Amino acid sequence: MEIRKLNANDAQLYYDLRIEALTNSPDVFATRLEDAVKRPVAQTAESLALAHAVTFGAFADGDLCGNVTLLRHTTPKMSHRASVVAVYVTPSARGKGIARRLMQQLLDYAAGWQGLERLDLMVASENLQAIELYEKLGFEKYGTEIRAMKIGEKYIDEDMMVKFI
Numbered sequence: 001m002e003i004r005k006l007n008a009n010d011a012q013l014y015y016d017l018r019i020e021a022l023t024n025s026p027d028v029f030a031t032r033l034e035d036a037v038k039r040p041v042a043q044t045a046e047s048l049a050l051a052h053a054v055t056f057g058a059f060a061d062g063d064l065c066g067n068v069t070l071l072r073h074t075t076p077k078m079s080h081r082a083s084v085v086a087v088y089v090t091p092s093a094r095g096k097g098i099a100r101r102l103m104q105q106l107l108d109y110a111a112g113w114q115g116l117e118r119l120d121l122m123v124a125s126e127n128l129q130a131i132e133l134y135e136k137l138g139f140e141k142y143g144t145e146i147r148a149m150k151i152g153e154k155y156i157d158e159d160m161m162v163k164f165i
Contacts, residue, residue: 001098002059003105006067010057011045013064017057018044021088027156028124029086030149056105058089058098065093068102070110070119082110084121087130099130103137111165118164122148125157139163 006014022033048055052074058066066089072082084106089098110116123130125144135141139161148158 001096001101003056003101004059005109006048006055006057008045008049010064011041011048014048014055014057014067015039015041015044017064017067017088017090018086020090021086024091025088027149027151027154028127028130054106054109055086056102056109058093058102060093060098065090066098066102068099068106070106072113072116080115080117082113082116082119084119087121099133100137103133107137107163107165116165118162121161122158123161125159131159131161134161137163 018036019033022029022031022036026033047053052072053069055067055069057064067086068084068088069086070082071085073079084103087099087102089102107119110119119139121134121139122145123134125131131141140163141159141161143160145158145160147155149156
């Protein structure tokens with residue numbers, strides 16, 4: 001198992017995993033599959049090269065099987081904060097501690113990012129396994145956004161969590 005920062009050369013791998021994530025777990029991501037498939041891979045490459053964002057990927061036997069992104073706010077009053085987004089592990093790789101390792105890599109990176117003090121994330125309130133992981137890593141729930149997302153006639157609440165570093 002290798003975990004490393006993704007770069008523009010990984011754009012196709014990341015794009016493919018993102019499409020898989022949105023196909024397998026549409027209720028846990030704000031992005032819709034139909035919007036993601038329209039996004040050019042070149043735009044994904046640009047996103048992976050942003051200075052205020054970092055995406056880590058987990059590789060098993062050379063295949064990208066998980067990812068997590070840390071997106072830092074760029075405005076002066078918010079630059080002490082970053083959001084953890086797009087956490088995903090492919091179903092065949094789940095139960096092996098990959099999400100924990102990805103998150104730990106992200107936390108280690110965040111701790112060294114000068115001026116960064118706070119990490120935020122939002123997680124579907126029904127995603128108990130993810131919430132348990134985040135709590136073990138020191139995130140604390142500070143509220144719930146009721147009806148945060150709507151898919152058809154179904155609403156999804158999201159827990160807001162924070163970790164100070």
